[in-house]
Amino acid sequence: MSSINLWGYTEKNFQKEKYPLNETLFALGNGYIGTRGSFEEKSDFGGHDGTFINGFYDYYDLSYGEKYNGYPDRSHAMLNVTNGKKIDIYINNERFSLEKGTIKDYVREIDFKKGILTRRVTWISEKGDEILYESERLVSFYEKHLMISKIRITPLNFDGDIRVVSYLEGDVKNITKENDPRIGVEFHGDELKVLECKIDNNRGEIISKTKSSNLGLICLMANNIKCDDQYDSFYEQNDKSVSHVFNIKAEKNKVIDLEKYIVYKSYKNELNDNLYSEVIGIVEEAFTKKYDFYKQKQKEFIDDFWFNTDILIDGDDATQQGIRFNMFHLLQSVGRDSLTNISAKGLTGEGYEGHYFWDTEIYILPFFLYTNPDIAKQLVNYRYNLLDSARKRAKEMQYKKGALYPWRTINGEECSAYFPAGTAQYHINGDIAYTVCKYVEATNDEEFMVEKGAEILIETARLWLEIGHFNSKGEFHICCVTGPDEYTAIVNNNVYTNLMAANNLHNAYKAAMLLQKKYPAQYKKLIDKINIEESEIDNFEVAANEMYVPYDEHRKLYPQDDSFFDKPKWDFIDSEDKHPLLMHYHPLNIYRAQVCKQADLILAEFLLGGYFDREQKIRDYDYYEKITTHDSSLSTCIFSIMANELGLYDKAYDYFGDSVRTDIDNLHNNTSAGIHTANMAGAWMSIIYGFAGMRVEDGALRFSPHLPNQWNSYRFRVSFQRRIIEVCVTKNNTEFKILHGEPIMIYNEEKSIKVV
Amino acid sequence: MSSINLWGYTEKNFQKEKYPLNETLFALGNGYIGTRGSFEEKSDFGGHDGTFINGFYDYYDLSYGEKYNGYPDRSHAMLNVTNGKKIDIYINNERFSLEKGTIKDYVREIDFKKGILTRRVTWISEKGDEILYESERLVSFYEKHLMISKIRITPLNFDGDIRVVSYLEGDVKNITKENDPRIGVEFHGDELKVLECKIDNNRGEIISKTKSSNLGLICLMANNIKCDDQYDSFYEQNDKSVSHVFNIKAEKNKVIDLEKYIVYKSYKNELNDNLYSEVIGIVEEAFTKKYDFYKQKQKEFIDDFWFNTDILIDGDDATQQGIRFNMFHLLQSVGRDSLTNISAKGLTGEGYEGHYFWDTEIYILPFFLYTNPDIAKQLVNYRYNLLDSARKRAKEMQYKKGALYPWRTINGEECSAYFPAGTAQYHINGDIAYTVCKYVEATNDEEFMVEKGAEILIETARLWLEIGHFNSKGEFHICCVTGPDEYTAIVNNNVYTNLMAANNLHNAYKAAMLLQKKYPAQYKKLIDKINIEESEIDNFEVAANEMYVPYDEHRKLYPQDDSFFDKPKWDFIDSEDKHPLLMHYHPLNIYRAQVCKQADLILAEFLLGGYFDREQKIRDYDYYEKITTHDSSLSTCIFSIMANELGLYDKAYDYFGDSVRTDIDNLHNNTSAGIHTANMAGAWMSIIYGFAGMRVEDGALRFSPHLPNQWNSYRFRVSFQRRIIEVCVTKNNTEFKILHGEPIMIYNEEKSIKVV
Known part of the structure; x- marks a missing residue:
């Protein structure tokens, strides 16, 4: 019988060296709140105890040795927010922590069916006091602003003092950037400022505000203790932190339960009374309904x-x-x-x-x-x-019409500081257009197409006419772009980009025709709104039909772009221990060779499979597989799919x-x-x-x-x-x-x- | 008769709005010291009173939104140094300044035959005191560490108090960057720190040190007054400035002459006694020999x-x-x-x-x-x-052999923060190699070729073999480079680059053959030093001979690079008022079109004219002239030369x-x-x-x-x-x-x- 947990992930013995990794694997979230799987109690195992609110960010300035027109002035990054998870326990004045003492039994598990994280550990303090510690944590799908921690402490071999301190901590920081964009950003640690930190109506409350993005966050904590022991409780606080303290005269084998309700609510601009009442309502309701209710709803x-x-x-x-x-x-x-x-x-x-x-x-x-x-x-x-932001971005890039979606963003503003693998990846417009059509096809949600989809398709299509051109033979060419493969940049007629552009242009034309025939009023409204002429829409179809796609007749292969086969092959042996290549080689050296970070032409052959015949796909697969490093995690799945097809x-x-x-x-x-x-x-x-x-x-x-x-x-x-x-x-x-x-x-x- | 000064440049009436411009036009220098043509007396006409020492710089960090391997971590910039020019004059306690009072006569002139700057002005103070002010300034070609100012004051209508204050000021700053790399750099103003500021032996002295480049500067001032009036003199000083004050009981029509000797000497690391004595020697000698001696030597x-x-x-x-x-x-x-x-x-x-x-x-x-x-x-x-630095730079760029000269530098380190118009301009290697050969050809300085030139040629040639490759037809191709024209970047087989590379490779081979035959001992020494095999040298000649140069048989034109003609022509009408384009358009939009900042192919046709026949040059000139903006000041002279040729x-x-x-x-x-x-x-x-x-x-x-x-x-x-x-x-x-x-x-x- 397999020991693998088919409906969860389990840590059976505490491995402190894996603590940072397990913070990720045991992370909980509901799409609004996300929180890393850090322990409740303070622990120094080199991890990063982060809690995040989707879409909650602050700005930072981008700097360039040389800056040119159309470069973004600033970027924004998701912030680590008020820590609501933390609970410290003192057993006869000795702080409970797996850093010391003796761990007798230990199990931690995230349950995919229940959506909760549990931990159970029997721990003996340095003085010899033994407790059973059990915790459960959930981030509620039912009430997206709510996170609940439940802990239970059972003294196993002593009567004595147990002190439980439940914190709300506003003094939080992001990880400092370490010259690796995959890890963090260059924040200074003062991006989230505590405006107010108080105790009110038996609740802790911290209101914070971002330094420059004008976003606010209210975070409340309410603790509910249940035990048969005698205890007293009080609050402590400072400028940035509130704690709720319980001093318990604990008796052997009598359980102490604490349920902690934490509510997060972000807002724009100023906090108003309605919003404030709403947040109070959430925590009061939770306090009334109790943990088990939310556990059931979660399930x-x-x-x-x-x-x-x-x-x-x-x-x-x-x-x-x-x-x-x-x-x-x-x-x-x-x-x-x-x-x-x-x-x-x-x-x-x-x-x-x-x-x-x-x-x-x-x-x-x-x-x-x-x-x-x-x-x-x-x-x-x-x-x-985001369409308005994308229209604005197109203007910033000096295009007269259309929308250009940002390569990377939270709020719609372009955040890419390296245009050869950022703004030059115009294919994002085609990717979004592709998906709009796939969405409508899979759902028959024609209303979406009429109300929103057509506008996205047309505005993205317009941009291809801005950056592409008809050459003297009437072919539509697109120069100076970067395809999905970021190891080849600023090239002409990237096959993926051109085909996705053709798809975008064609579907924009089709959407316009659909509206024109079937929804004339909406069509009129749309063309007035975006100020488009019929000739422009007709031109979409012409550009789609005349889209140039380079092909090497001699090799019977599609080159990734016009000049891909003109380059020498990369020396894979010499670079064996230097992956990802971009962390070891100057971009020019990588761009200069036939080497792919990820699926590019092969991705086109998956997404737009009908364009290519099977024999072609086999030849191309064979060729590109040999020169692809899969240095991006977006690569192997596409090669797997196409390997199956072939x-x-x-x-x-x-x-x-x-x-x-x-x-x-x-x-x-x-x-x-x-x-x-x-x-x-x-x-x-x-x-x-x-x-x-x-x-x-x-x-x-x-x-x-x-x-x-x-x-x-x-x-x-x-x-x-x-x-x-x-x-x-x-x-x-x-x-x-x-x-x-x-x-x-x-x-x-x-x-x-x-x-x- | 023409009123143009054929041997100088003259300002006949003071134009305060042209003060900043005239600071440049009246600048003096001797290749070591350079000083802008600012007035001696404090004047606020919006200019920048700068003095510079060639090669005297400080570092600053380069930052990048996304940084990759081989990007320079820091740059360095020339510093504005200790101001030795400043002399203020008070006429009965009213400060002489063209900002106020009345200007009766005024003439300023830089004399190209004498190498001096003179100014003569009759000025009436607000109280009505009238003086004739005359100054001469020279930066000595004879003694490169020396600058001399001479002023003469003649009270024209009064007896009274004249106070002359001659300064040495260490509190100097560079211009703050204004998002225009053509103007300045983002320094903080504390790059040059005054270590010592003192009066010694009737001289002012300031010793400064750069913040991070470990360069020092000693600056001395000695003032020599000559007048028949009674006067007394003393020094004043603070942490960063010394002034020598002369209080004169002036009499009408009696002249007051002041000669001011300023010595600059930069040094690396620490100031030692020898160097210090040397500098003292220079100022003492000057003080003895006097201004007229240096004026004669200058001539x-x-x-x-x-x-x-x-x-x-x-x-x-x-x-x-x-x-x-x-x-x-x-x-x-x-x-x-x-x-x-x-x-x-x-x-x-x-x-x-x-x-x-x-x-x-x-x-x-x-x-x-x-x-x-x-x-x-x-x-x-x-x-x-710089060759060792260039070898180091090649290694930083992960090349195994050869040298890569920095695109921009003072001390040999690459300072370019934008690689598409920096590091990618590998042609600088070819440009230097070209010039080494032109130098030897024009001077018959074969000793230079043997001792130094061959090493430069071979080390630069090696780099072409690192970045270029032989394709399946045996042609030598060079991909992902930027030619002289910075409006087209990261292209394959830029004609200019490939031809200059071929020239470099061929001349490296020739130089090696010369040494091998005529200077075998030096040849052995060189090949041991740089560890090169004969086969590698032979390969230089093969690559030179097989260098690929794209040509459009249909148009009978050379494309600037492989894909130049695949791009659409730039819309010159739409951009008429938007020059230089790079200050108005995102680089991708410029790169995407046929538009040139400057001579590129046309420059190749000038430098390597023998490669092209006359008819070809006529066709290419006609084509490229129409698409060249001359947004770079390196362009029109080349078009002028080729226009003459044609x-x-x-x-x-x-x-x-x-x-x-x-x-x-x-x-x-x-x-x-x-x-x-x-x-x-x-x-x-x-x-x-x-x-x-x-x-x-x-x-x-x-x-x-x-x-x-x-x-x-x-x-x-x-x-x-x-x-x-x-x-x-x-x-x-x-x-x-x-x-x-x-x-x-x-x-x-x-x-x-x-x-x-």
Whole structure:
């Protein structure tokens, strides 16, 4: 029998050297609040006790040795906020801490079905007092502003003094940047200032304000103790911290329970009375309803999630655990309010500054779209809400029309300080447009297309006409861009970019035609709003049709861009121990060679598969695989998917194996700084698009399932056009079943079948 | 009769709005000390009173939003140093200043034959006291550490108190950066700290030290008063300043003379006794020999300079003045100690941080080489002295062999913070190699080639083998470089770069062969020192011979690089009022179009003219002229030269006209921040290479003179192979004459003639 926890992740013996890593793996979140899995009690094991609110950031100035027009003046980064988790315990004046004393039993577990983190430890103080310490923590999906900690202390061999101190600490800082953008940002530690710190109505309260982004945060704590012992309690406070102290005359074997309710609420500009009352209401309600109520609600929410989402893998427990771990963390990380999104490290760390990238559209959104389309809708709505910022950005870049989405952002402003791998990655416009269409196709949400989608498509399409041009042969060329592969920059006619641009232009034209015919009033409103002429819309279709795509007739290969094959191949032997290359080589040396950080042409062949024939894909795969380093975590999942499509099943499984347990096994050795959300969703894609061969083309669902040798069977569910379809793949056949909704025609191995 | 001062520049009426500009135009220098033409007396007309020591800089940190391997951590910039010029005068307690009172007569003049700056003003104080103020200033070419100010005050209508205060001020700052790299740097004002400020032996003395570059500066002042009036004198001082005060009981019409000797001496690390004594010796000698001695020596030095250098233009006084102004400022700006060079703004301003660029080799060095070859030798020696730094830089960039010269530097460290228009401009290696060969060709200084030149050539050649590659056809390609034109960046096979690289490789091979055959001992020493194999040297010649140069057979044009013609043409109408473009557009938008900041291919066609036939040059000129903005001051002179070569005489004169009076007429409206040294030398090139059609090819001097319609005749001298040759071009013929040295065979209009 396997010892792997299929519905959770367990630490069975305390490993202090893994404390920073486990802070990430045991992180909890609900898409609004995220908190690292640090212990309640003060512990110095080199970690970083962070709590984050999605979309809550401060600005910092960007500096450049030489600065040019259109460079962003400032960036913003997600802030570490008021610490509400901390609870210290003193046993006969000796502070409970795993740094000292003796640990007798220890188990920590995050439960994917319950959505809670528990810890249980029997600990003997240096003086010999033995206690059983048990804690539970949840960040509520039911009430997104609420986090609850529950601790229970049982004195096992003594009567004596137990002091419990429950803190709300406003003196928090981000990690200082260490010249590695994957870890943190150059903040000074004074970005979040405590405005007010007080005790009111048996609650602690800290109101903070950011230094320059004009965002505020109110954080409340209420503690509820339950014990049969005698105790007294009081508060202590200073400028930046409140603590609620309980002095207990403890008796052997009598339990002491403390429930701690922590409420976070961020706001813009000034805190008003209504908002304040609302926050008070949340904490009062929680205090009344108690922990068990929220624990039950948490389970109900998560049950629903798993019903839609779970993938059952028979015969490979490590993978089973890994994929659930990933899906659970994706749920914990994703903003569901259309004002926030899902960042590169979710809400588990400060790396990449909490920014949202194209990762959302191309890697993460498919997971939500085909399991939880309501969440997907909020992510697409987020991009619509950014459209004005994107129009502004296009103007800053001196374009006369259209919108240019930021390469990295939280609030819509471009935060990339290195344009060759930032602003030059115009493909983000195409990625967002692609996803708008995929969303509408998978949900039949034509209302979204009419109200918002068409506007995104048209405004992004306009930008291609700004940066591309028709050459003397009438071909549409796009110069000086960077594709997904950041090891090749500022090139002409990157195949991925050009094809995604063509797709964007064509779909913008189609959307305009749809509105014109079917929704003339909305069409009129839209063209007035964005001031567009019909000739411009016609031009979208011309540019799409005439889009130039370089091809090497001699090699029978697609070059990644016009000049890709003119460059020499990279010396992989010489650089074997120097990955990721960009941390070891000057960009020019990398750009100068045929070497890819990640899937680029191969990604185009996945996303726009219909454009390429199978033989072509095989040749290209063979060529590009040899020169791809996978230095980006966005790479192996795409190679896995395409390996499956091309029947390279061993490779497919190997690449999948690299990605499904990246974080849980800390394969990149940097999970302590946060999870890799795109890779997590990539693992889901590797199963659904890869092994199961799912594609959605022209509104139809297609499958071409393969069962890896390592598995006995697998089963998953897909939400599609208001249905839930269950797919079960075994050695001999594949079964499709409708769990919810009307029957549907799908394709299995190119054969049309009706699923009921 | 023309009112233009043919041997100087004169300000006849004080124009306070031109004060900052005139600080540049009236700047004095001797290649070591440079001082702006600010008044002696405190004046607030918005200028910047700067004094600079060539090669005297401090470091500052470079910051990047995203930083990668091989990016420089720090830059350095030339410092404004101790102010020794300042002298205040009080007339019956009213401070002499042109800010107030009445100016009756005024004339200021810089004399190109004497090398001194004079000012004469009759001034009436607000109370009605009238004085004649006369000053002379020189920065000595004879004693490079010495600057002298002489002032004479004559009370014209009163007896009374005159107080003269002569300062040495250590509290000096650079201009704060204003987001324009052409003006200044982001210093904090504390880069130069006063260590010691004292009065000793009737001299003021300030010793300063840089904050981080470990350079020191000692500055002494000694004042010598001569007057028949009664006076007393004393010193005042504070932490950062010394002043020598003279209280004079002045009598009407009796002159008061003050001579002020200021000595500057910079040093590395610590000041030692020897050095200190040396500096004391200089000031004591000056105090003994007196101003008139140095004035005479100044004239002798400058007479020699003009004998070698002057260009006589009959019929165009504005040009006559302009070209002399330029040549005089070039002499004032150039370092002649092999440890310093000539910066973009000479020693007249802080723009471009006092850095030395490729401007030296390709624009400025020809002027010195063919007029003052001893100075040229020191400039080439400077590059040899930088070779170790260049080898270090190559290693920093992860190259295994060779040397990479910094794009911009003072001390040899790369200071460019924007690699697409910095490090990517590898052509600087080729530019330096080109100049090494031109130097040896023009001087027959084979000893230099053996001792230093060959090492430069071979180490720079090695770098081309590091960044270039042989493709499958055996062609040598160089990818991801930026040519001279900074409006097109990170391209493959820039024609200029590839041809200069081929030239470098070929000459490195030739130099190695020369040493091997003629100087075997030195050859052995060299190959041991730099650890090179013969096969590597052979490979230089193979790469040179197989160098790929793109050519468009259809257009019959050379593209600037592989993909230049794939881009659309720039919209010149839309951007008419937005020059320089890089201050108005994001780099990507500029890179994306066919638009040139400056001569690039056209520069190659000038420097390596033998590679291209005349018809080709005509076609290319016609094409590139239309798309070149000349946003760089390095451009019009090259277009002028090539226009002359191609018989486009009107264009040639127009372009020349744009460049010969750029600074004296403030055509770029930024001369207040300093002169444009490369453009100044470009004007010389426009005459010598342009109108006179001089070329040096295969060791032979060739001319093809043309007399512009605007001129009656012109005459110039050229130093070549230990001769001075005078060339006089009139309407009907050209005369050549040897002024110094043996007869020589030259070519005039392709005909070989013997000059005696």
